[in-house]
């Protein structure tokens with residue numbers, strides 16, 4: 001197998017990373033895309049009490065097992081399969097289930113801090129930063145966290161002000177400078193997605209010609 005094409009997608013919380021990635025996958029019409037969410041690599045905290053887990057700063061790079069993510073991406077790029085951890089937001093820790101994930105010709109890694117680690121960044125063929133206005137991100141996060149991540153209004157507000165916002169300025173936003181493409185996502189993102197899909201199709205065509 002040729003080396004897969006690796007795309008890294010970073011951007012603030014609720015900027016629309018997953019939405020953009022799903023749009024790329026759908027518009028490219030490719031089955032051969034693997035989507036890895038950096039959130040699955042949050043540290044295992046099952047040994048901690050719920051009270052301790054809630055206090056963790058999840059927007060700091062130390063909250064993530066970056067070494068494991070890097071090793072897994074290297075394995076996937078070498079055509080190997082991995083046992084990927086999965087994350088349980090409601091319980092603020094890794095879930096018991098692991099997922100056996102096989103390598104694919106296109107691999108996308110998405111996460112707020114996906115462009116932080118230079119070693120991981122250097123493996124990427126294409127680096128993307130999704131950008132949305134802070135107020136819009138906060139409103140999206142509030143809705144999403146209450147509906148899908150089992151959070152209360154008060155907890156989302158408290159976490160946003162104490163860690164999410166300051167860490168965004170300290171660690172997330174500065175990685176924008178590493179991006180090859182910056183996608184504004186306050187409203188739509190269709191033109192940027194079309195460009196990326198075009199690049200992916202070219203890559204897949206070249207790959208198919210070689211075989």
Ligand SMILES: Nc1ncnc2c1ncn2[C@@H]1O[C@H](COP(=O)(O)OP(=O)(O)O)[C@@H](O)[C@H]1O
Nearest residue numbers: 013014015016017018019140144185186187188
């Ligand atoms: N362009 C957009 N317009 C309207 N809502 C959007 C847009 N992009 C994302 N959203 C919504 O915002 C929320 C967060 O998006 P998501 O893709 O999960 O963000 P991220 O992966 O960056 O955390 C979701 O409910 C999603 O449907």
Ligand SMILES: O=c1ccn([C@@H]2O[C@H](COP(=O)(O)O)[C@@H](O)[C@H]2O)c(=O)[nH]1
Nearest residue numbers: 012013014039058059089092093112164
């Ligand atoms: O237990 C957890 C783990 C993470 N978070 C928050 O998730 C976001 C990252 O996910 P996005 O989909 O990019 O928003 C990060 O800002 C963490 O604060 C959490 O709340 N609880």
